[in-house]
Amino acid sequence: MDAADAAAAVLDVRAGVEGLIGNTPMVRIRSLSEATGCEVYGKLEMANPGGSAKDRVALAVIEQAERDGRLVPHAGDAVFEGTSGSTGISLAMLCRAKGYRAHICLPDDTSAEKIGLLERLGAVVEKVPPASIVDRRQYVNAARAGAAAVCAAGGRAVFADQFENEANWRTHYDHTGPEIYRQAGGRVDAFVAASGTGGTISGVARYLKQVLPDVRVVLADPQGSGLFNKIKYDVMFDVREREGTRRRHQVDTIVEGVGLNRLTRNFDVGRRLVDDAERVSDAAALLMARFLVEQDGLFVGSSTAVNCVAALRVARALGPGHVVVTVLCDSGARHLSKFWAAVGPVGGTAERPEVGLDEILAK
Incomplete structure (x- = not known):
């Protein structure tokens, strides 16, 4: 060559x-x-690389938060998300790569394979009982509350909010x-x-x-x-x-x-x-x-x-x-x-x- x-x-x-x-x-x-x-x-x-389409969403959410100044790499910042597994895996992978902590809330009946992957990627995994979205203990609501608690204590944390965050559909439109x-x-x-x-x-x-x-x-x-x-x-x-x-x-x-x-x-x-x-x-x-x-x-x-x-x-x-x-x-x-x-x-x-x-x- x-x-x-x-x-x-x-x-x-x-x-x-x-x-x-x-x-x-x-x-x-x-x-x-x-x-x-x-x-x-x-x-x-x-x-x-994270094994699913959710890699696109996770990257779009994190990059938007970085542009907005809500996340700073290697500064102890955290990303919280409520997910049935795949988005959490994508976020955990990218948090490791970009210098953040991942905190994932998921239903306690999620498959063992997904939970195992999250743990091996170093995410904090919080398993909650299945519940309606109107229940404050529901996994999405638990993630939202966790991010809010970190911010209230003076830290920096982002709730990814994959269901409502428009960075989600936009990355599929763009790419x-x-x-x-x-x-x-x-x-x-x-x-x-x-x-x-x-x-x-x-x-x-x-x-x-x-x-x-x-x-x-x-x-x-x-x-x-x-x-x-x-x-x-x-x-x-x-x-x-x-x-x-x-x-x-x-x-x-x-x-x-x-x-x-x-x-x-x-x-x-x-x-x-x-x-x-x-x-x-x-x-x-x-x-x-x-x-x-x-x-x-x-x-x-x-x-x-x-x-x-x-x-x-x-x-x-x-x-x-x-x-x-x-x-x-x-x-x-x-x-x-x-x-x-x-x-x-x-x-x-x-x-x-x-x-x-x-x-x-x-x-």
Whole structure:
């Protein structure tokens, strides 16, 4: 290698872990594409260094706080957040890299893998019982109160507030949406995504609708979430989602990280750009997770399984020749003790045959 080649190689080196965030690859999901006659693409957000799309949000929130003077690196400042896991992991990673302390409040039924990752990254982990958002002990409210207490005592702390902080949807408008448009060659007929905070679907929808006015944006929503009804009927709840019937803190589902029974600022800024919604049962998500391993070798988490069920339905409805893009949020490695324990063994034997798409669509 001569000096010019060496100089060019050096220029391709990223600056720190934050330099690795974004510009994730997009993969053609072969099984779904061949079954539908569409090009079904997955934006591989699990390729971010923290393992999920939440790296983008965490970086945007921290950088905004730095610009505002609310965080100063290596000065003992803290970042508090209430999260079901992935955003906390992204924040913990970036806090280590940029010289902050991470304090993460999460439901005590969060998967052991996510809690373990947070602890290994040096975050303070505060586990709280599942509760409604109106309860001051709820995990988001606990994080807000923790940051306020530090500031009241004369310290400096920021509540990341991923559900309401507009840095969330803006980073997907500025980066994720343009990446999808470029990687798909400027052709996207439908974008399909679930909503946790709402930042991904809102930010990408706002960008894609600007450059591709005819693109269809479809919400993928797990069972028990009220967002499906909000999009379909402009009503947030139905009797199946009333308080007191849910197994978990947010919605009645085994799926982590997506689905909600309240409107967040990040979802609301893009809500009117969402054309339709698909409700995905736990049973369908579990089968899709198995199917993607069996047919594609893709080992995905629960929210990705929800996205892919909805993407399959949208592709079938559109018919052959269309381009459907969805989000591969994180790896199944974060969901071994809960979601994948319910999936069970992968098929391919006489005793446990492989999953078929018709079986998934029937759920």
